[in-house]
Amino acid sequence: MQVTDEQTAALSPEELQRYSRHLTLPEFGQDGQERLKAASVLLVGAGGLGSPAAMYLAAAGVGRIGLVDFDDVEASNLQRQILYGASDVGTSKLNAARARLEDLNPHVTIETHTLRLTSDNALDLIADYDVVADGTDNFPTRYLVNDACVMTGTPNVYASIFRFEGQVSVFATEDGPCYRCVYEEPPPPGLVPSCAEGGVLGILPGMVGTMQATEVIKLLADIGEPLIGRLLMIDALSMNFRTLKLRKNPDCPVCSANPSQTELIDYEAFCGLPSSNGSSDETDTDDDTMSVPEITVQDLKRRRDAGEGPFVLDVRKPFEANIADIGADLLIPHEQVADRLDELEAHKGEEIVVHCRSGARSAEATQVLRQHGFDAKNLKGGTLAWSDEIDDTVPTY
Amino acid sequence: MSTTTDTAPITIHIPTPLRAYTDEQATATVEAATVGAALRALVDHYPELDANLYTDDGTLRSFVNIYRGDEDIRHLDGPDTALEAGDELSIVPSIAGG
Numbered sequence: 001m002q003v004t005d006e007q008t009a010a011l012s013p014e015e016l017q018r019y020s021r022h023l024t025l026p027e028f029g030q031d032g033q034e035r036l037k038a039a040s041v042l043l044v045g046a047g048g049l050g051s052p053a054a055m056y057l058a059a060a061g062v063g064r065i066g067l068v069d070f071d072d073v074e075a076s077n078l079q080r081q082i083l084y085g086a087s088d089v090g091t092s093k094l095n096a097a098r099a100r101l102e103d104l105n106p107h108v109t110i111e112t113h114t115l116r117l118t119s120d121n122a123l124d125l126i127a128d129y130d131v132v133a134d135g136t137d138n139f140p141t142r143y144l145v146n147d148a149c150v151m152t153g154t155p156n157v158y159a160s161i162f163r164f165e166g167q168v169s170v171f172a173t174e175d176g177p178c179y180r181c182v183y184e185e186p187p188p189p190g191l192v193p194s195c196a197e198g199g200v201l202g203i204l205p206g207m208v209g210t211m212q213a214t215e216v217i218k219l220l221a222d223i224g225e226p227l228i229g230r231l232l233m234i235d236a237l238s239m240n241f242r243t244l245k246l247r248k249n250p251d252c253p254v255c256s257a258n259p260s261q262t263e264l265i266d267y268e269a270f271c272g273l274p275s276s277n278g279s280s281d282e283t284d285t286d287d288d289t290m291s292v293p294e295i296t297v298q299d300l301k302r303r304r305d306a307g308e309g310p311f312v313l314d315v316r317k318p319f320e321a322n323i324a325d326i327g328a329d330l331l332i333p334h335e336q337v338a339d340r341l342d343e344l345e346a347h348k349g350e351e352i353v354v355h356c357r358s359g360a361r362s363a364e365a366t367q368v369l370r371q372h373g374f375d376a377k378n379l380k381g382g383t384l385a386w387s388d389e390i391d392d393t394v395p396t397y
Numbered sequence: 398m399s400t401t402t403d404t405a406p407i408t409i410h411i412p413t414p415l416r417a418y419t420d421e422q423a424t425a426t427v428e429a430a431t432v433g434a435a436l437r438a439l440v441d442h443y444p445e446l447d448a449n450l451y452t453d454d455g456t457l458r459s460f461v462n463i464y465r466g467d468e469d470i471r472h473l474d475g476p477d478t479a480l481e482a483g484d485e486l487s488i489v490p491s492i493a494g495g
Binding site for chain 2: 045047048049050134135136137138139142159160161162163164165167182183184185186187198200205231233235237238242243244245246247335
């Protein structure tokens with residue numbers, strides 16, 4: 001792999017002072033520090049994992065740090081995304097990240113890529129870095145990052161989180177397994193909720209993102225035993241850490257000796273989601289919806305004002321309805337809809353508007369209802385759109 | 398949950414995404430002689446897990462990874478992998494949060 005090249009860069013007097021606690025580490029020393037200075041890492045996602053990872057990698061002195069993200073900072077990010085502060089809300093994440101990281105360490109180069117990583121740009125971007133740290137928030141990008149890392153020979157330090165649980169491994173090294181060797185296929189859409197839907201303990205990405213950064217440092221400085229062929233499982237609730245053995249799949253479609261897939265593919269389609277147009281846009285994968293009939297929040301408001309409001313079904317969890325209520329007639333969590341159709345039997349024949357937070361879970365529920373003969377429509381944008389366009393006293397979360 | 402002469406008590410670790418179907422329990426103890434039997438015993442106790450672990454024809458879903466100790470059962474004998482008292486099984490989910 002590229003990172004074992006004997007590349008180093010000389011350190012200035014200021015740098016020797018700044019990194020003195022590294023220089024006195026016998027296992028690391030000046031050689032390790034010079035390797036870091038000559039090295040580069042691409043962080044895909046500047047969110048919960050990318051925040052602590054970027055800060056520690058910058059502080060440690062990795063010479064060139066690239067960041068890929070296209071979001072703006074939201075208030076709900078601040079519970080865990082420590083790169084950002086209250087004054088950054090509403091502004092570009094990467095502009096804020098650049099300012100914070102350059103202040104933290106002016107000796108490193110920060111490169112910002114404000115775009116959505118796609119099959120069109122991933123190979124060029126990733127090939128320009130020694131190591132990738134995958135901290136994205138959706139399955140299609142996980143598979144895209146993996147495949148592009150395999151195809152460019154770039155080690156992928158993988159970390160992911162959910163609620164109280166984290167996973168870390170190093171994929172796509174020359175001899176080790178890749179993400180596809182372990183997770184050959186993604187789960188169907190909707191089975192694993194996103195962090196927006198399922199919640200995440202704010203400290204968890206701090207724990208896991210710093211472990212991810214540790215693995216990056218080890219690869220770049222060529223020290224220790226990286227998590228190649230091992231999956232670290234972290235359960236913050238029980239504070240239980242377990243390591244599982246991973247093996248290279250000799251039939252892996254991407255990293256085996258005779259791969260069946262040698263180019264990047266449409267990863268939304270691979271993950272069972274509607275394809276994006278491949279260009280940068282403002283919609284999060286969480287908010288992608290299936291092709292079911294929709295109604296806008298303005299339409300719903302108009303019809304309610306005219307006294308002809310349709311029956312409204314909320315498919316979120318009860319605690320979510322306590323946070324943000326737009327006046328639904330009934331609540332059935334989306335995963336229970338198929339089993340509780342009898343509660344809607346009285347409304348067969350009339351229109352049913354289905355809503356959730358962003359429109360993703362309600363799209364699934366709408367599809368289930370339509371398959372059972374209900375005239376269901378998905379409320380586009382969910383309570384977020386209602387808060388944005390109709391009533392800003394409805395909290396967003 | 399099931400007892401026959403050849404079975405052994407096994408601990409199964411339930412990942413967070415599936416705890417919604419196990420009354421939020423992080424582990425379950427079953428008695429079984431093979432991995433397949435242990436998972437069936439788990440599903441018998443928590444029927445809502447069935448669709449998450451198995452396809453309609455009763456095979457394990459491709460995105461469900463099962464480990465005995467630290468080894469993927471795909472590299473052992475699959476669902477026929479033998480179990481001994483004290484063995485730990487882990488259901489390892491795909492998660493993608495960041």
